[in-house]
Amino acid sequence: MNQDAVVHYFTGTGNTRHAARIAAERLRAAGWTVSERPMDRCPPEAGTAELHWFLYPMYGFGAPALVTRYLSALSAPPGARAAVLAVGGSMRGEPGDEGVSLHRLSSLLRKRGFTVFYTNLVSYPINWTQFFNPPTPAESARICEQTDERVRRIADAVLRGETHLRKRSRRARAGLGLIYLAYRSLGRRLLGKLFTADDRCDGCSACARRCPASAIAMRHGRPAWDWRCEGCMRCINACPREAIQSSSARMLVFAAAGLLPFWPALAAGRAVSAPVLSLLAGTGVFLAATGLFLLAADRLLAFAGTRPAGRRLLAPGPSRRFRRYRGPGDGVGPSE
Ligand SMILES: Cc1cc2nc3c(=O)[nH]c(=O)nc-3n(C[C@H](O)[C@H](O)[C@H](O)COP(=O)(O)O)c2cc1C
Ligand code: SF4
Ligand code: SF4
Structure with a gap:
């Protein structure tokens, strides 16, 4: 051996x-x-x-x-x-x-x-x-x-x-498997979409270089998060200026985008009388509408982030009051 x-x-x-x-x-x-x-x-x-x-x-x-x-x-x-x-x-x-x-x-x-x-x-x-x-x-x-x-x-x-x-x-x-499935398919991606960089960001790009999922790109000198986030929290914790926040405004917009599809889905379900077809129609419309509303919310927030007033609106959130965490084995990423 x-x-x-x-x-x-x-x-x-x-x-x-x-x-x-x-x-x-x-x-x-x-x-x-x-x-x-x-x-x-x-x-x-x-x-x-x-x-x-x-x-x-x-x-x-x-x-x-x-x-x-x-x-x-x-x-x-x-x-x-x-x-x-x-x-x-x-x-x-x-x-x-x-x-x-x-x-x-x-x-x-x-x-x-x-x-x-x-x-x-x-x-x-x-x-x-x-x-x-x-x-x-x-x-x-x-x-x-x-x-x-x-x-x-x-x-x-x-x-x-x-x-x-x-x-x-x-x-x-079975129960925890469902939670994991929801996290893996959508939850982690939405976590990335809650991030925003506040006015302390100096455009150093350390967050983009260190992201293990390549989910951060620098646009006009500021980080922008795409849909590939793993939810690892390296960026928010490692930013040297503590400029990355979870945005309350982003949470609200995405929560609304996630709830709105219930109405068209219910309407589609009611429009079909056979129970199985009604369920299929409701589910199909729900999934399609959720995807569309989330993408529309993302575009709207991306546009708001290009304006100084929009950035001021997006910056507040719970993480502003929190410490950052660096584990004992910190120093991860290509820039270490
Ligand atoms: C999005 C997210 C989900 C998490 N889910 C769990 C969990 O289900 N169970 C748990 O014990 N810890 C959970 N944690 C905590 C981390 O697994 C934990 O802090 C871990 O030690 C981080 O390790 P790392 O420093 O190597 O990244 C979660 C953390 C994050 C950011
Ligand atoms: S690491 Fe922090 S300061 Fe540097 S670009 Fe990212 S958010 Fe801005
Ligand atoms: S560093 Fe981690 S939390 Fe930040 S965007 Fe990349 S995968 Fe997501």
């Missing part, structure tokens, strides 16, 4: 990178040769290593879309074993909920030829500064210290080859 291992990880704000480093150090200390592969910057490659460890932050009870895309393109070398660690977030360090991610990623890895023998979950401070004020620096340090110790214990279990597979009931998988 060779003693080669690969630690594959994705991080938005540094927590998962920190956990990945602890895992890699622990393996090296036990005599393993370890390479670290950030999943947003390396092509999917498993090489010939015998042990593979996958670490990712949890979003909406699931794994980031770019992580599942990376895993879908991996092929396991003969005899490869895999461990999976989900990294959640909390205000006080209490363990979170792995949702459906460990179950789904394990199935995906098995399909790619890996023998999954270990899955677990840890919680670092929450990084969702669009809507939550993260823990104070002192509280964050305490949570990190507590979780670091847990990651070390997990690394030792992985080294011993211990079998540990977390299970979820069918009902939990």
Whole structure:
């Protein structure tokens, strides 16, 4: 048996990178040769290593879309074993909920030829500064210290080859799976559309260079967010001028655009008498109208963002009052 291992990880704000480093150090200390592969910057490659460890932050009870895309393109070398660690977030360090991610990623890895023998979950401070004020620096340090110790214990279990597979009931998988589906298909994209840069932005473009989803483009010296956001919160937390905000005006406009389609959908449903056809007509009109209204709202807000008065209107939002969060493994992205 060779003693080669690969630690594959994705991080938005540094927590998962920190956990990945602890895992890699622990393996090296036990005599393993370890390479670290950030999943947003390396092509999917498993090489010939015998042990593979996958670490990712949890979003909406699931794994980031770019992580599942990376895993879908991996092929396991003969005899490869895999461990999976989900990294959640909390205000006080209490363990979170792995949702459906460990179950789904394990199935995906098995399909790619890996023998999954270990899955677990840890919680670092929450990084969702669009809507939550993260823990104070002192509280964050305490949570990190507590979780670091847990990651070390997990690394030792992985080294011993211990079998540990977390299970979820069918009902939990169905319910949380729906939330994850909504997050992955639309939620994360809308999160990107809530961002705006306020008047402190100096056009340095660090946010655009660091975005792991290439979802930010600089237009006329200011960042503009497209629909590819993963929701990783790297941009809002890493902006050197704390100029990125979640905009209340954007939230209102998108909420209205999401609610309006109910009326044409109801009208379409009522216009057809056969129940199945009525449901199909209502759903079809709802989906089409939602897409149209969201695109129209996006165009309207993009236009408002080109005017100084529009920018002043878009800037206020909850994040102005919140601290920013940088995890212990911060320094991510091409400009590090
Ligand atoms: C959009 C979004 C959704 C999240 N959903 C979850 C979740 O479902 N469960 C959880 O425990 N943490 C959740 N979190 C918290 C992060 O997973 C957590 O803070 C993580 O440690 C961030 O890791 P990173 O610093 O490597 O990006 C969410 C964070 C964001 C921004
Ligand atoms: S990182 Fe901040 S200051 Fe720099 S372009 Fe982005 S929003 Fe503006
Ligand atoms: S736009 Fe911001 S939150 Fe979205 S993927 Fe890029 S860096 Fe992450």
